Amino acid sequence: xxxxxxxxxxxxxxxxxxxxxxxxxxxxxxxxxxxxxxxxxxxxxxxxxxxxxxxxxxxxxxxxxxxxxxxxxxxxxxxxxxxxxxxxxxxxxxxxxxxxxxxxxxxxx
Amino acid sequence: xxxxxxxxxxxxxxxxxxxxxxxxxxxxxxxxxxxxxxxxxxxxxxxxxxxxxxxxxxxxxxxxxxxxxxxxxxxxxxxxxxxxxxxxxxxxxxxxxxxxxxxxxxxxxxxxxxxxxxxxxxxxxxxxxxxxxxxxxxxxxxxxxxxxxxxxxxxxxxxxxxxxxxxxxxxxxxxxxxxxxx
Numbered sequence: 617x618x619x620x621x622x623x624x625x626x627x628x629x630x631x632x633x634x635x636x637x638x639x640x641x642x643x644x645x646x647x648x649x650x651x652x653x654x655x656x657x658x659x660x661x662x663x664x665x666x667x668x669x670x671x672x673x674x675x676x677x678x679x680x681x682x683x684x685x686x687x688x689x690x691x692x693x694x695x696x697x698x699x700x701x702x703x704x705x706x707x708x709x710x711x712x713x714x715x716x717x718x719x720x721x722x723x724x725x
Numbered sequence: 726x727x728x729x730x731x732x733x734x735x736x737x738x739x740x741x742x743x744x745x746x747x748x749x750x751x752x753x754x755x756x757x758x759x760x761x762x763x764x765x766x767x768x769x770x771x772x773x774x775x776x777x778x779x780x781x782x783x784x785x786x787x788x789x790x791x792x793x794x795x796x797x798x799x800x801x802x803x804x805x806x807x808x809x810x811x812x813x814x815x816x817x818x819x820x821x822x823x824x825x826x827x828x829x830x831x832x833x834x835x836x837x838x839x840x841x842x843x844x845x846x847x848x849x850x851x852x853x854x855x856x857x858x859x860x861x862x863x864x865x866x867x868x869x870x871x872x873x874x875x876x877x878x879x880x881x882x883x884x885x886x887x888x889x890x891x892x893x894x895x896x897x898x899x900x901x902x903x904x905x906x907x
Binding site: 624675680 | 787845846
């Protein structure tokens with residue numbers, strides 16, 4: 617059971633009040649991109665055992681999409697942050713570094 | 726709709742005398758804040774709370790949504806003043822009175838009845854008096870306004886009002902107390 621704090625309404629939301637939105641920080645490859653990039657954008661998803669960045673929607677709540685950094689193995693939550701960003705904010709990175717020194721995920725570390 | 730009422734260890738009563746407007750706007754804008762204060766006499770509430778002045782309530786639904794509630798008698802006047810105050814602003818204002826239902830729960834143990842149905846922490850530290858929050862009641866979405874320690878307003882869609890009424894009556898029925906200690 618996950619409890620995530622929604623950065624928009626500030627409430628601790630139970631997993632049953634949220635909608636999972638899959639991997640966060642995807643870069644869109646649309647018309648004009650190579651087949652390989654487009655295929656990767658559509659289907660290429662990380663499925664790590666450990667640190668992961670995910671999108672969640674505060675469905676039975678304020679209705680906003682936000683991002684969460686958590687560990688898929690221990691269900692530990694490193695933090696949640698607003699979705700209007702291209703990469704995790706420094707406080708989230710610091711929180712992960714404190715628990716998982718030397719971490720890396722996609723292009724972030 | 727009817728003003729039905731159930732008396733258990735918490736009282737559940739439907740309140741059909743409310744008009745409700747949904748306002749979609751940028752709530753961080755000072756112009757919107759000033760316009761709402763001018764139209765309703767109520768200050769735009771802080772995140773996760775509800776402000777009530779003379780029966781008119783402004784509830785924080787999300788960073789860009791407010792719920793305006795007032796007695797039916799004020800409906801026309803309120804609509805006119807909202808239209809006038811917001812005419813120059815980029816907003817969406819809709820009368821949702823017929824799309825919503827409101828129930829009033831009263832009794833010492835309202836927090837417990839709420840905790841039975843919503844996956845939220847109802848402890849006074851997490852949900853102080855004045856809190857307004859959206860959540861779910863069993864299977865359906867809804868909102869909660871903690872008016873006083875023994876008085877809660879519950880708002881849901883009208884299409885599920887019978888379900889929500891039955892839920893709360895069941896949760897409030899005598900014999901189903903969990904932590905009640907005399």
